[in-house]
Amino acid sequence: MAYATSQDVTDYTGITSLPSDIDRLISRAEELIDETTRGKIDTDNANHMEAAKKATCAQIEYWLSNSEEVDISNMPHNFSIGSFSISGNSNQGNFSKLAPRARRHLFMAGLLYAGIDVK
Template sequence: MSYIDKDFYDNVYKGAPIADDNEFNRLAERASDMIDQITQYVLKNIEFDRLAQVLQDMVKKATCAQVEFLFENGESVIHDNGNLNNVSVGNFSYSTGNGGNSRISPAVYDYLKYSGLLYTGVHTHGG
């Protein structure tokens, strides 16, 4: 299940133009899967349409950001483990910067950081 459709991507998020509908749909599915991964699949147990509109919008915009990231950087980033920091061979050197997770657009985290969906702690109920 994709969290977005092309109309939302084009007209609300106003992402980089993706002319091919099939390519967009493929990227939207992959991006939605990646959103599920970083939110530990919490959205799979919730009826998405029943979430508060602000949370729906956060998830949709995060998904759009990831679609745009995949479109602009190529789908091969999906298989990048993000651990490569620096490689040197003779006089050649290559660095990836801070060694962060290069599979996920930084904008995804910006959209989701106040949603509570990235929480990895243990929920407790007082009694």
């Protein structure tokens, strides 16, 4: 299911010169959104679709700022903030693959609930 278009990404991020592989990035971001929500996005629910669109755009913004490598390797080999630094194996998995803004959009739409739905 397509949640966002390149125009949506431009509108959300303000970036007018998107990379040539933007369609691939959109597809990868949508895969991550589906994984994170465990397929709970109801395509007939306007709130779900809006959250999915914003989360997809936020994820792409995150990758464009931090490199898609954050998702591929899950952790940079070296990372520092001021005098604090971390060096380690790229397979440690200490960093979230999902962008913080994407997580907020999904959370506010109730799409991160992992409990049991009683009907």
